[in-house]
Amino acid sequence: MSPKVSLLENPSAAAAACGERLFALVVDARRARGTAFIAVSGGSTPRLMFEWLARQSFDWKGVHIFQVDARCVPPGHERSNFRMLREALLDTLQFPAEQIHRVEGEAEPVLAANRYAAEIRQVLEPGLGELPIFDVIHRGMGSDAHTASLFPGEPLLADRTGVAAAVWVEKLREHRVTLLPGVLLAARHSLCLACGADKTDALWEVLRGERDEIRFPAQLGVDRTEWFVDRDAAARL
Ligand code: 6PG
Numbered sequence: 001m002s003p004k005v006s007l008l009e010n011p012s013a014a015a016a017a018c019g020e021r022l023f024a025l026v027v028d029a030r031r032a033r034g035t036a037f038i039a040v041s042g043g044s045t046p047r048l049m050f051e052w053l054a055r056q057s058f059d060w061k062g063v064h065i066f067q068v069d070a071r072c073v074p075p076g077h078e079r080s081n082f083r084m085l086r087e088a089l090l091d092t093l094q095f096p097a098e099q100i101h102r103v104e105g106e107a108e109p110v111l112a113a114n115r116y117a118a119e120i121r122q123v124l125e126p127g128l129g130e131l132p133i134f135d136v137i138h139r140g141m142g143s144d145a146h147t148a149s150l151f152p153g154e155p156l157l158a159d160r161t162g163v164a165a166a167v168w169v170e171k172l173r174e175h176r177v178t179l180l181p182g183v184l185l186a187a188r189h190s191l192c193l194a195c196g197a198d199k200t201d202a203l204w205e206v207l208r209g210e211r212d213e214i215r216f217p218a219q220l221g222v223d224r225t226e227w228f229v230d231r232d233a234a235a236r237l
Contacts, residue, residue: 003207005227007234011195015048018193018228022049022136023058025189029135030062037124037133039066039179039187041140041148042081045195049138050088060093064123068139068184069149070103072112072166072175079174080105109166109175116177117163132163137179137187139225141194144171145202145216149178156180157214181213185221192218195230203229204236 008014022038029036040046067081075082082102090100101119104112124132139147150157151169159165160182167176184190194203206218207227213219229237 003222003225003227005207005229005234005237007237008228008230011045011048011230012052014193014195014228014230015045016052018138018191019049019052019056021191021226021228022053022138023056025136025191026063029188033135035062035064036135037064037066038136038138039068039134040085040138041068042070042084043140043142045193046138046140047084047088048195049193050085054089054092060095060099064099064101065090065095066101066120066134067103067116068137069176069178070105070112071149072105072109072177074106075102077105103164103177105177109177113164113166113177117165120163120183131161131182131186134183134187136189136191137184139184139190139192139218141192141199141202141206141218143198143202145206145218147192147218147220148184149176150181150217150220152215152217154214154217157217157220160185181220187221190221190225191228192225193228194218194233197232197235199229199233200235203233207237 026036070081071079073079103116120132126132141147159180162180206216
């Protein structure tokens with residue numbers, strides 16, 4: 001398999017195309033299993049998709065929404081990924097509280113990561129010794145080719161058994177909680193929305209460069225990920 005790349009004219013079109021695909025996959029999952037377990041990322045590009053999702057008339061019945069990663073700040077903090085998700089999407093939908101699963105960014109990072117991993121296992125109910133399987137994981141990509149909160153050189157990029165962990169991001173001087181590679185790879189479907197001229201070089205490295213997931217974490221599962229990109233991000237492809 002090779003990466004499926006959808007090239008759209010601009011970030012809004014890419015966000016809409018990614019959102020349409022997310023809807024279709026949610027409908028398939030709910031038809032097959034009665035529920036849909038999705039995990040979504042933070043950041044400015046993902047926000048475009050959430051705002052598009054919020055404008056659509058879609059039946060969210062049976063959908064459980066999780067975070068791919070979180071900045072370890074309180075949920076009302078301006079850097080909080082959950083605050084962004086709540087403002088851009090959840091508040092608009094009156095999403096049932098029991099179907100929203102956030103990282104406790106206000107808690108001590110390791111404690112928050114352990115509690116989050118336990119909640120994921122409790123809700124997704126993986127088999128004994130198996131990883132929880134999300135129906136859809138939506139990821140972003142940073143200009144340094146990070147994805148989730150797995151940044152270049154992060155030792156946990158080699159982890160294939162854990163569910164979630166706390167990481168220290170030196171360049172941002174920030175604690176994060178992130179899903180780990182095994183869970184990202186185990187998802188039934190993986191979508192990545194990457195837009196903007198600041199992502200041009202990273203997207204070329206991830207899709208066309210040498211395979212090195214430590215240097216380019218967004219290469220995790222690259223060949224089975226569906227990419228939604230705009231012309232600026234795709235300028236070198
Ligand atoms: C975060 C996420 C990061 C994000 C991408 C895309 O910023 O919290 O860890 O992976 O999803 O960087 O976001 P931007 O479009 O803001 O770069």
